[in-house]
Amino acid sequence: MIITSQAKTESLSEAFDKLSLRESLNSNLESILEIVKNRYSDIGRISVAMYDEHNDSLKSYLSSAGINEPLSHLEISLDNFQEIHCLKKTSSSRIIRDFESEPENAIANKLIKEGYLSSYIVPIFDNKKFLGIISFSSFNKSRFAHYRTRAQIDLAAKLVAFLTINELYAIQGLQGTAKTLKDVAALRDNETGEHLERMSRYSRHIARHLAQSHGLDDEFIEDLYLCAPLHDIGKIAIPDKILLKPGALTDDEFSEMQKHTIYGKEIIDKALINLQIAGKPFSKLLSNIVFFHHENWDGTGYPSKLVGKDIPLEARIIRVADVYDALTSERPYKKAWSQSEALDYLQVESGKLFDSHCVDAAAACAGVFKKIKAEFSDKPYE
Numbered sequence: 120m121i122i123t124s125q126a127k128t129e130s131l132s133e134a135f136d137k138l139s140l141r142e143s144l145n146s147n148l149e150s151i152l153e154i155v156k157n158r159y160s161d162i163g164r165i166s167v168a169m170y171d172e173h174n175d176s177l178k179s180y181l182s183s184a185g186i187n188e189p190l191s192h193l194e195i196s197l198d199n200f201q202e203i204h205c206l207k208k209t210s211s212s213r214i215i216r217d218f219e220s221e222p223e224n225a226i227a228n229k230l231i232k233e234g235y236l237s238s239y240i241v242p243i244f245d246n247k248k249f250l251g252i253i254s255f256s257s258f259n260k261s262r263f264a265h266y267r268t269r270a271q272i273d274l275a276a277k278l279v280a281f282l283t284i285n286e287l288y289a290i291q292g293l294q295g296t297a298k299t300l301k302d303v304a305a306l307r308d309n310e311t312g313e314h315l316e317r318m319s320r321y322s323r324h325i326a327r328h329l330a331q332s333h334g335l336d337d338e339f340i341e342d343l344y345l346c347a348p349l350h351d352i353g354k355i356a357i358p359d360k361i362l363l364k365p366g367a368l369t370d371d372e373f374s375e376m377q378k379h380t381i382y383g384k385e386i387i388d389k390a391l392i393n394l395q396i397a398g399k400p401f402s403k404l405l406s407n408i409v410f411f412h413h414e415n416w417d418g419t420g421y422p423s424k425l426v427g428k429d430i431p432l433e434a435r436i437i438r439v440a441d442v443y444d445a446l447t448s449e450r451p452y453k454k455a456w457s458q459s460e461a462l463d464y465l466q467v468e469s470g471k472l473f474d475s476h477c478v479d480a481a482a483a484c485a486g487v488f489k490k491i492k493a494e495f496s497d498k499p500y501e
């Protein structure tokens with residue numbers, strides 16, 4: 120019996136070794152699920168939720184079900200999630216044998232609706248740092264009760280954790296590189312750290328609002344949030360006399376300033392190669408944000424004068440979030456606009472400068488935008 124078990128363990132492990140990675144983490148998760156299903160046909164779902172230290176919450180991130188994931192676009196405070204709080208503390212896995220025994224549990228109820236009856240939850244840690252959780256769900260009760268089953272599933276969990284950590288650190292590595300570049304170049308523009316924090320969060324909320332109508336999964340939304348702070352990286356190549364000029368720019372200066380999108384793409388392309396992360400799933404999205412975030416819906420933007428839906432959605436979202444934050448922030452040369460003034464401006468330019476769906480989403484998120492603004496407020500200019 121023991122020999123059989125070892126052989127089975129090896130065969131699952133061998134199957135994972137042969138796994139060829141695909142273009143997104145969600146599709147990799149799908150492939151891993153296929154391998155798991157060959158052995159346990161009743162396991163129908165693998166998902167990953169990431170931990171947000173800032174809010175002490177878990178955000179849905181990846182799912183083998185892609186846009187059909189029953190628990191997508193969720194952000195849950197660990198205060199309301201004592202089991203996960205405990206799992207984070209003890210760094211041990213958790214088995215939920217029967218969702219039907221937890222009638223009050225809203226998450227269990229959502230999974231029951233899809234036919235799932237039990238789950239196995241594995242925490243993701245890196246160097247004792249809690250990063251999130253991986254969940255496996257089965258259509259059978261008590262599927263994960265036996266330790267031998269869990270030993271098999273742990274192999275899949277290790278692979279999922281590896282892929283997730285790799286992706287996360289690749290983006291963080293890029294963010295670190297961007298920060299170093301800015302520090303070395305002593306870049307002093309008006310884009311504060313708080314601006315980047317706020318506009319990234321605004322982008323995430325706009326994307327969540329568009330998720331259903333535009334078929335966006337949590338992987339897209341989270342990558343958008345993580346890559347958003349890099350949108351203006353190309354400004355490090357713009358001379359200070361233009362970047363920091365207090366008055367209006369001449370035509371020549373303005374056309375040089377516009378090149379920050381082109382310089383940004385060059386910097387990102389080089390950084391992706393130098394950091395050996397060029398093929399990562401997020402790289403296309405990042406490149407689109409950096410290159411296209413000044414394109415206008417009506418084709419009057421730069422650098423490519425793309426029109427409407429030819430502008431990648433990620434860049435259309437960033438455009439609205441970035442402008443909204445610039446308007447509602449104080450600058451040395453202007454006062455901050457009120458929220459309603461800024462939303463009115465977006466509405467006036469909706470369908471001209473901005474994608475009307477993104478403008479409507481921003482208006483719908485007015486309440487949460489206000490909270491973000493209060494939480495990440497700029498230090499006043501002296």
Ligand SMILES: [Fe+2]
Pocket residue numbers: 350351379412413
């Ligand atoms: Fe820009």
Ligand SMILES: [Fe+2]
Pocket residue numbers: 310314318350351441
């Ligand atoms: Fe910006």
